[in-house]
Amino acid sequence: MRLIFLGDIVGRAGREAVQRHVPVWRESLKLDLVVVNGENASHGYGLSPGIADDLFRAGVDVITLGNHAWDRRDMIGHIERTPRIIRPLNYPPNTPGQGSHIVSLADGRRALVVNVMGRLFMDAMDDPFRTVGDLLSRHRLGMTIQAAVIDFHGEATSEKIAFGNVMDGRVSLVVGTHTHVPTADCRILPKGTAYQTDAGMCGDYDSVIGMGKDASISRFIRKMPGERPQPAEGEATVCGVMVQTDDATGLAQKMAPIRVGGLLSAQWPDF
Amino acid sequence: MRLIFLGDIVGRAGREAVQRHVPVWRESLKLDLVVVNGENASHGYGLSPGIADDLFRAGVDVITLGNHAWDRRDMIGHIERTPRIIRPLNYPPNTPGQGSHIVSLADGRRALVVNVMGRLFMDAMDDPFRTVGDLLSRHRLGMTIQAAVIDFHGEATSEKIAFGNVMDGRVSLVVGTHTHVPTADCRILPKGTAYQTDAGMCGDYDSVIGMGKDASISRFIRKMPGERPQPAEGEATVCGVMVQTDDATGLAQKMAPIRVGGLLSAQWPDF
Amino acid sequence: MRLIFLGDIVGRAGREAVQRHVPVWRESLKLDLVVVNGENASHGYGLSPGIADDLFRAGVDVITLGNHAWDRRDMIGHIERTPRIIRPLNYPPNTPGQGSHIVSLADGRRALVVNVMGRLFMDAMDDPFRTVGDLLSRHRLGMTIQAAVIDFHGEATSEKIAFGNVMDGRVSLVVGTHTHVPTADCRILPKGTAYQTDAGMCGDYDSVIGMGKDASISRFIRKMPGERPQPAEGEATVCGVMVQTDDATGLAQKMAPIRVGGLLSAQWPDF
Amino acid sequence: MRLIFLGDIVGRAGREAVQRHVPVWRESLKLDLVVVNGENASHGYGLSPGIADDLFRAGVDVITLGNHAWDRRDMIGHIERTPRIIRPLNYPPNTPGQGSHIVSLADGRRALVVNVMGRLFMDAMDDPFRTVGDLLSRHRLGMTIQAAVIDFHGEATSEKIAFGNVMDGRVSLVVGTHTHVPTADCRILPKGTAYQTDAGMCGDYDSVIGMGKDASISRFIRKMPGERPQPAEGEATVCGVMVQTDDATGLAQKMAPIRVGGLLSAQWPDF
Ligand SMILES: [Fe+2]
Ligand SMILES: [Fe+2]
Numbered sequence A, B, C, D: 001m002r003l004i005f006l007g008d009i010v011g012r013a014g015r016e017a018v019q020r021h022v023p024v025w026r027e028s029l030k031l032d033l034v035v036v037n038g039e040n041a042s043h044g045y046g047l048s049p050g051i052a053d054d055l056f057r058a059g060v061d062v063i064t065l066g067n068h069a070w071d072r073r074d075m076i077g078h079i080e081r082t083p084r085i086i087r088p089l090n091y092p093p094n095t096p097g098q099g100s101h102i103v104s105l106a107d108g109r110r111a112l113v114v115n116v117m118g119r120l121f122m123d124a125m126d127d128p129f130r131t132v133g134d135l136l137s138r139h140r141l142g143m144t145i146q147a148a149v150i151d152f153h154g155e156a157t158s159e160k161i162a163f164g165n166v167m168d169g170r171v172s173l174v175v176g177t178h179t180h181v182p183t184a185d186c187r188i189l190p191k192g193t194a195y196q197t198d199a200g201m202c203g204d205y206d207s208v209i210g211m212g213k214d215a216s217i218s219r220f221i222r223k224m225p226g227e228r229p230q231p232a233e234g235e236a237t238v239c240g241v242m243v244q245t246d247d248a249t250g251l252a253q254k255m256a257p258i259r260v261g262g263l264l265s266a267q268w269p270d271f
């Protein structure tokens, strides 16, 4: 299976770039699956139903979220009606929506997509290791599902890397989100799971993690609330990873970072 | 001026790789200045006087530290006698050692090297923005100093990026350390300062941020102290950045990531 | 000098109780000085100019604040015009308002009041120990000022107690605020400074730190934003401390907790 | 049932005072149940098997722990053999020891004792609300157990009060530990559960939360490791609460704070 995962889409700049590229890339990269993190798509804070629809129309299969899942209150009802939008799995029981979704491809293959949140330097959710372990015990990679993708939304590199290694050999891809900066550690772990600590955001990098520089800097220097930062509006870099998996095992055969447009150095898969 | 900065050296694997490469690279890359972060060089916890000497003998000019600065108690006296080892500038007044050092090249040019610590998700040090601002006001980039390099030792991408942008145009390079994962956002900011959110560690990446996987993972899953993690001993990836500056302005002309050896994709400067 | 300090006033319940009691107590307790923390007086979030005026009219001399200082934006201008409202001293330079105020009594005696914020489990402000130390070095207790009161707005008991002991013998009173629960450790430290880890709030204790129970509990259990908690509206307990100082030394002679009304056990000074 | 709970015993000063008083109080107060928190009994860091035995010999029925549960490695095996020592219930499954214990009195009555840890400003354990809720669903207060005592080991007042209110009517007592300072908010909540935000420590209060002042203060001011703080050795104040419950309902009839000896104002139950 050939799939891409794109990191946190921030505001209009990020959305427009993703919506422009995904339809083209589905063809040119022969993609079976497109997953994006949408937690900052709506002006930097949450995801709106309309923006989700736009992303699906552009060819996105599944949208993941994170700590900004509920910034837009209309997502609480919308996520119940839209199983292709998932929120972190390790919210408490009875949280609206689901933390995973199975995509059924036209050819019958199935891909599990999971969103889960870290706890180091973040809010105390349920244990991501145990919660995801329980979920995976209900699926057989290479049998009931042909691929499994986990978006680990977390702050600390140690926790993300520990999680990736715990999942190594059990899923196709573990990719981090939330820091809004792509890491350069893309690789296939020893037992076959593709891994990158952070996908990076899809947004304007002439910013502070996608938001206007002045308002963001002011918070660090002045320690006062000030203006609520707004998304930067320059050209976005679309950041993520591409993975090709073996349907028989569900493990990764090839992995490469993607970085297109904007200010970061370009990266494009060669497979 | 041509300089490299290498991120947190972790244990023997990291040390040996750095000591092997630096003498060669000083020649092949025509380097004027070599700075490394050594806070994890001694078995992952701190820096020892002997290890510092080894690094200096290999051609390192300045060693920076971080939150692990005092893990080895013998560093408290040693740093007072060794101005080329610097600890974060924003420790309180009267902390042993200095937070910056000026390297005088054989040809008379001078380079300021600064180490400073972030505060988001870290201990509450003095304000890094103000502390570094005060220091820089005593130097004239392109006049009294030809280059200025800042190692911002921090956890949060937002704080590091905000800091980089505040320093843009005032120093040659702002590079992050502490997360032990290289970021892929290397670039020259609008006013001429080279920037990368994290240099990445110099250590074995088949690990959790340089330390043995089992002991590190156990802490996340079992929530008990367990074994103290030891550095992983496989081949290190040496990670950092190279920058070429204009002596007349002190600003960056070229910048590139460095990643050599081990498990990460290779990167080598083309200038 | 005879003084009382009352802890964080929360919403209408807290305000009305304070405004009803203070005029009476100024007489009955022969008070020279009344200081209150007002950071939650405006519906739980910040202080408004009108509420501040009401408190001053009731006989309050100085209002301190805390991490909620700027919840009401109109306080930014108002604090500049109203030196009797103070915000934590350890905000960065150029923050609106002041972190201390000297009250001149009718009889010529002077009392310094200081507000400062802790850093453990809170935002990284300037060092409270050093900042207050610098301020105190400009005054002579028992000479240029007859009393000095410090409201240490902090979360962690260890930091508050450490601060109290560092200030022991240098000020009349160190009293904590912010946790909204009175502590039972009121005492005069060895060198003469009156100390209590937290004054407790002035608000309805049938609540979660002054705010409605359902909305507050929901945040812990559901981990979703939900309703913004509103102040509880039952009868407030007015909480604080009373201190009698020796004008010649500025140190404490007597100290007692105050708890009046509402659900907590009553405490009233016997001096 | 008549019971006392005493907060974190710190070092020798705390131990000796508790061991001296408990045998006497069991008689004079006609106590059916004595619970103490022992997480700091061994030189401030953890509990040793020998110290636990001493406490049991003095008449303690159950010892609770907290974040220092595993400071002494020999506790890992000992807790498995000693069900009367309990560690926080919300450690992950398969953690050594248990998080609750049922004491069977000589007259056949049974009391459930639970230890659980908060998550705000602490490590991310399992959800304390849900974990304790699940446990309580297996018992009937007033039927299968005559009393239930919960030691909530936590930092933040908001989380402790929220927890107390969620448990109101379902247990006899919720009492906090960990901050080492007694709070003055002892009361019976609307549905009959006795509550106090923190029991306070049993230790020398001329200290920083029980440990030597100089070493503790130094950490805040110098931000360097320095000496490991040792317990203060002056006379301890024994701090806790006494509760009398109705066996038919398991709810609280009377509650009072206990403070005996040392530097804090004395409090003694009048029932
Ligand atoms: Fe995000
Ligand atoms: Fe996020």
Ligand SMILES: [Fe+2]
Pocket (backbone or CB within 6 Å): B008, B039, B040, B066, B178, B179, B180
């Ligand atoms: Fe490091």
Ligand SMILES: [Fe+2]
Pocket (backbone or CB within 6 Å): B039, B066, B067, B068, B153, B177, B178
């Ligand atoms: Fe570090």
Ligand SMILES: [Fe+2]
Pocket (backbone or CB within 6 Å): C008, C039, C040, C066, C178, C179, C180
């Ligand atoms: Fe408050």
Ligand SMILES: [Fe+2]
Pocket (backbone or CB within 6 Å): C039, C066, C067, C068, C153, C177, C178
């Ligand atoms: Fe506060």
Ligand SMILES: [Fe+2]
Pocket (backbone or CB within 6 Å): D008, D039, D040, D066, D178, D179, D180
């Ligand atoms: Fe404790």
Ligand SMILES: [Fe+2]
Pocket (backbone or CB within 6 Å): D039, D066, D067, D068, D153, D177, D178
């Ligand atoms: Fe504790």
